[in-house]
Amino acid sequence: MKVFIACLGTETNTFVPFPTGRRNFESFGVRHGDVTKSPRNLFSAPLHVWRERAEARGWDVVESLFAFAQPAGITVRSVYEEYRDEILSDLRQAMPVDVVLISMHGAMVADGYDDCEGDLLARARAIVGPNAAVGGELDLHCHLTTAMIDNATALVTFKEYPHVDTAERAGELFAVCADAAEGRTRPVMALHDCRMVGMYRTPIQPMRGFVDRMTALEGKDGILSVSLGHGFPWGDVVEVGTQMLVIADGDAAKARALAEKLGDELFVMRDATLVKYWTAAEAANRGATEDAAKPLVMADTADNAGGGSPSDSTFVMAELIARGTKGALVGLVWDPIAFQIAEEAGEGATLDMRIGGKCGPISGDPLDLRVTVKKIAYDCRQTFGANRERTGDLVWLRDEAHDLDIVVNTLRTQLFHPDAYAPLGIDPTRFRVLVVKSSQHFYAGFAPIAREVIYVTTKGGIEPDFANIPFTKRTTPFWPKVDDPFAGTNRR
Ligand SMILES: [Zn+2]
Structure with a gap:
C-alpha cells in the first residue's frame, strides 16, 4: 500500500480587506515534503499521525507540500494555483497511490475559486481514479460542499472547539480510509444542511453532550464517522453554514437518516447554543x-x-x-x-x-x-x-x-x-x-x-452578528436571520 499525504489550507474571511498571499503562508513555514521532520503544529499534526500509522503497517509514504496560512482575506489566485499544482504534480509522480490524505482547513476561498477544497479533491480524484481512498481532515469551521463530498471517500472534521482533537481525528480518518483501501468497508457520506449560521463552543452544554453523542454513535451499527461542520460564518460562499456529516458503511440511506436526525437535534437546541x-x-x-x-x-x-x-x-x-x-x-x-x-x-x-x-x-x-x-x-x-x-x-x-x-x-x-x-x-x-x-x-x-x-x-x-452578515451567495434561509428556516419544507 502507498499513502500520499499533504496539507493546503486557510480559513478565508471574504469580508476583510487584506488578502492571503505568499508571505502569510511562508510566515507559517511552507515545507516541500518534509514537514513531518519538524515539531507538529495544529495543521501538520495530521501528517505526523498519518506517517506513523502508515509506517507501523509497513506501508510506503509519499509526503508532499505543507502550506497553511493564518486566516485573512481572499487568497491570491496564483498562490493557490501554485501550491495546488505542486501537490497534484507530486501525486502524479507518486502513482500508483492507494490512499490520499490531505489536511485542509475547509474554508479556503481564492480569487476565482469559492471552493478550493472541492477543486483540489476533484483534481486529486481525477489522478488517482475511482478506487483509491481519498480522505480530507477539516477544521470544523469549514464549508462542506457537494464537490468535496463527490470527490472524497471520507471527510472528517475536528469535533472540539477549541480544537484539541486534531491528532485524534487524523487517526479516525486514517482508519476509515485504510479500511476502505483494503476493501473491508465501503464508506458513503451524507450531508444535511442544518440551516444555521453560528459559533458553537463544545466545552459547554448543550454542545458538550451533543459531541459526546456523536462520538458514541461511531464504530457501531455500520456508522463509521460522524462530524458536525460548524461552518465558518464570514465566508461569502453558497454553502456557508452548519452541516451534519455522517459516513456509513455502504448504506447511503442510513447515513442520510442519521445526518438528518442529528441535524434536527442540533436545530432544536439552537437557542441554547448561544452565549451571552x-x-x-x-x-x-x-x-x-x-x-x-x-x-x-x-x-x-x-x-x-x-x-x-x-x-x-x-x-x-x-x-x-x-x-x-x-x-x-x-x-x-x-x-x-x-x-x-x-x-x-x-x-x-x-x-x-x-x-x-x-x-x-x-x-x-x-x-x-x-x-x-x-x-x-x-x-x-x-x-x-x-x-x-x-x-x-x-x-x-x-x-x-x-x-x-x-x-x-x-x-x-x-x-x-x-x-x-x-x-x-x-x-x-x-x-x-x-x-x-x-x-x-x-x-x-x-x-x-x-x-x-x-x-x-x-x-x-468577525463580529458575531450572524443574522446580519452580508452574504450574497447563500440562497437558502438560515437561523438566526429567520426564526424557522425550515418553514414550508417537509422537515416541519
Ligand atoms: Zn476552527
Whole structure:
C-alpha cells in the first residue's frame, strides 16, 4: 500500500480587506515534503499521525507540500494555483497511490475559486481514479460542499472547539480510509444542511453532550464517522453554514437518516447554543468595579486573527481607558510598526506611541498613548494543545497613567495560552483583567487562571452578528436571520 499525504489550507474571511498571499503562508513555514521532520503544529499534526500509522503497517509514504496560512482575506489566485499544482504534480509522480490524505482547513476561498477544497479533491480524484481512498481532515469551521463530498471517500472534521482533537481525528480518518483501501468497508457520506449560521463552543452544554453523542454513535451499527461542520460564518460562499456529516458503511440511506436526525437535534437546541456577549462598555464597566484575586478574562471575539481579523482593534482598549478600568493586560495586538518604534527606542524608554487601529474600520481608531517599553523578546512561541505555535517578536508596553499593559507582536495570530507572555516575564495571574484577542481557543489555557470568562463583542473582522452578515451567495434561509428556516419544507 502507498499513502500520499499533504496539507493546503486557510480559513478565508471574504469580508476583510487584506488578502492571503505568499508571505502569510511562508510566515507559517511552507515545507516541500518534509514537514513531518519538524515539531507538529495544529495543521501538520495530521501528517505526523498519518506517517506513523502508515509506517507501523509497513506501508510506503509519499509526503508532499505543507502550506497553511493564518486566516485573512481572499487568497491570491496564483498562490493557490501554485501550491495546488505542486501537490497534484507530486501525486502524479507518486502513482500508483492507494490512499490520499490531505489536511485542509475547509474554508479556503481564492480569487476565482469559492471552493478550493472541492477543486483540489476533484483534481486529486481525477489522478488517482475511482478506487483509491481519498480522505480530507477539516477544521470544523469549514464549508462542506457537494464537490468535496463527490470527490472524497471520507471527510472528517475536528469535533472540539477549541480544537484539541486534531491528532485524534487524523487517526479516525486514517482508519476509515485504510479500511476502505483494503476493501473491508465501503464508506458513503451524507450531508444535511442544518440551516444555521453560528459559533458553537463544545466545552459547554448543550454542545458538550451533543459531541459526546456523536462520538458514541461511531464504530457501531455500520456508522463509521460522524462530524458536525460548524461552518465558518464570514465566508461569502453558497454553502456557508452548519452541516451534519455522517459516513456509513455502504448504506447511503442510513447515513442520510442519521445526518438528518442529528441535524434536527442540533436545530432544536439552537437557542441554547448561544452565549451571552457583552458590549465593550459593559465589560469595561464590570472590569472597573470588580476586584478579586483572579483575573476577569474578556475574550475580544470580533478581533480574533484566527477568523481573519486584524488583531489590532482598539474598541475594547478604548473602553477600558474611558471607564477607568485599572490593571488590565491586553494581547496580542498585531502592530509591526509599533514594535519597530519600540525596538528602536529600546527597553526602559518612555515615549508617545500610536497603537493599533491600522486596518480600516474593523480596527477602530488608533490609540495615542504614552508608554514605557518594558521588555522585548524575539521569535516567541505559545502553547496550543500539544503544539507550540509561533507568535513572532513581542514587546511589552506599559501605560502608567491608565494602569494598562499591552503586548504588541509582529506575527498576526490569536492568543492561545497564558504562556505566550512568558518570554516577556509577565505573570498574567497578577492582573485584574485579561483581554484576549481570541474567540474560543484561549479557553483551554485561560479558563484555569480566570475568575470568570466573558465574551465581548464589538465591531471587527468577525463580529458575531450572524443574522446580519452580508452574504450574497447563500440562497437558502438560515437561523438566526429567520426564526424557522425550515418553514414550508417537509422537515416541519
Ligand atoms: Zn476552527
